[in-house]
Amino acid sequence: MSVYPIILAQTNFTHRDNLKYPYEERGLQFGDGVYEVIRIYNGSYYLLQEHVDRFFRSAEAVKINLLFTKEELRNLLDELLKRNDMKEDGKVYLQATRGSAPRDHVFPINVSANIYAYVQDFPRGIENLENGISAITHPDIRWENCYIKSLNLLPNVLAKQEAKEQNCGEAILHKDGFVTECSSSNVYLVKDGKIYTHPVKQNILHGCVRMRIEQFVKDLNIPFIEEGFNVEDIAMADELFLSSSTSEITPIVNVDKNQIGTGTPGKITRMLQQAYEKDANIKASEKISS
Structure with missing residues (x-):
């Protein structure tokens, strides 16, 4: 042939x-x-x-x-x-x-x-790290084996593009009412001093930065609960943030045009950013403010 x-x-x-x-x-x-x-x-x-x-x-x-x-x-x-x-x-x-x-x-x-x-x-996104980003929610229509970092990214691309068209930096994906992750990052909700995030299963990517966050929270004595949260829980969050290799630990301060918490990056998010910078040995001149 x-x-x-x-x-x-x-x-x-x-x-x-x-x-x-x-x-x-x-x-x-x-x-x-x-x-x-x-x-x-x-x-x-x-x-x-x-x-x-x-x-x-x-x-x-x-x-x-x-x-x-x-x-x-x-x-x-x-x-x-x-x-x-x-x-x-x-x-x-x-x-x-x-x-x-x-x-x-x-x-x-x-x-x-x-x-x-x-x-x-690829310079650091200091403005996003300092001030946070806005996000949208979007149905998760990807395949079930997202733990494989494969080239099949069209659903992710479409979700990210929709976020961009709404002047947002990320799309928070959800399936059957529960948040899985974002189009190109893991996502976390903070409520009453505890961090909630989707458990490590086949339907999300096992993020390398996420693995480091698990160590950071252990060192900081912050409860880390691997439990899926509902889309409706986002409105009640004290803080929301995402993580990835290119986004580091980025605050989310607005979702679907609704303010998260005070509308500014929260205390726990800031603590994790500082732990990340120390772990990555980022030079002091590049650090975001505490």
């Missing part, structure tokens, strides 16, 4: 050998791949091991055979920063797909995974 030589690309016709991208790539055609986004502060990775571990878990879950061990991947990612002379705040995007092969739903035989990673500058 061979592909005819002339390909339509955009509005032009060209020979298949002249295309700048592999058109028979399973990540492109099926979303058949996994990825990670790893934060960099002052030229050094934050939570690198956690991201590498999750990358391997995701690949194993979808039966993609990676070309290296965890240690080899860490070494390659370190070398990537060195070769780019990366010394600033940034991020690395890392992706693996099942490979390039003639289009067929069944896994190809004797095809190696396609793997790449690249570095981008």
